[in-house]
Amino acid sequence: MHFTINGRNVEAAFDPRTSLLDLLRDHLGLPGTKKGCNQGACGACTVLVEGERINACLALAVQYQGREIVTIEGLADENGLHPLQEAFIVHDGFQCGYCTPGQICSAIGMATEIGRGVPSVVTEDLAAGTIALSHDEVRERMSGNLCRCGAHNGIVEAVTALYAEDAR
Numbered sequence: 347m348h349f350t351i352n353g354r355n356v357e358a359a360f361d362p363r364t365s366l367l368d369l370l371r372d373h374l375g376l377p378g379t380k381k382g383c384n385q386g387a388c389g390a391c392t393v394l395v396e397g398e399r400i401n402a403c404l405a406l407a408v409q410y411q412g413r414e415i416v417t418i419e420g421l422a423d424e425n426g427l428h429p430l431q432e433a434f435i436v437h438d439g440f441q442c443g444y445c446t447p448g449q450i451c452s453a454i455g456m457a458t459e460i461g462r463g464v465p466s467v468v469t470e471d472l473a474a475g476t477i478a479l480s481h482d483e484v485r486e487r488m489s490g491n492l493c494r495c496g497a498h499n500g501i502v503e504a505v506t507a508l509y510a511e512d513a514r
């Protein structure tokens with residue numbers, strides 16, 4: 347089966363019951379995406395598929411053949427870390443770091459959703475045409491990503507610092 351992962355073409359043969367998370371970690375040697383709950387409740391396994399954030403533990407890998415998948419390993423490039431990775435460092439957005447790859451992938455997907463004008467349940471003015479990226483918006487939109495060691499304030503600061511000016 348054929349995949350595009352972090353810009354590379356990948357061929358893999360595996361049991362069709364394999365989750366995308368297990369394919370990444372166990373078959374392709376990409377352990378950056380973490381397995382927390384393995385049942386869709388923690389967000390540690392969040393990856394981007396054509397810019398949309400998904401929980402890789404709930405996805406069968408076979409469903410994603412031919413799609414553009416990006417994991418935490420694909421965000422840095424020859425110029426250095428992704429700006430959100432830098433922001434996490436500057437704003438103390440991680441402690442143990444187990445949730446961090448999922449948080450970062452999720453926030454990148456979230457920024458795309460904001461750019462498309464997709465409201466959340468805490469968006470106050472649905473007719474405004476622009477969505478202010480307040481701390482409450484970030485908390486609500488990132489609520490599917492749990493951090494068990496208390497780095498949430500730093501995570502919110504990092505996401506807000508990078509994306510608030512771009513929010514529409």
Ligand code: FES
Nearest residue numbers: 382383384389403
């Ligand atoms: S490991 Fe996928 S949501 Fe927790």
Ligand code: FES
Nearest residue numbers: 441443445493494
């Ligand atoms: S930094 Fe997220 S669980 Fe510790």
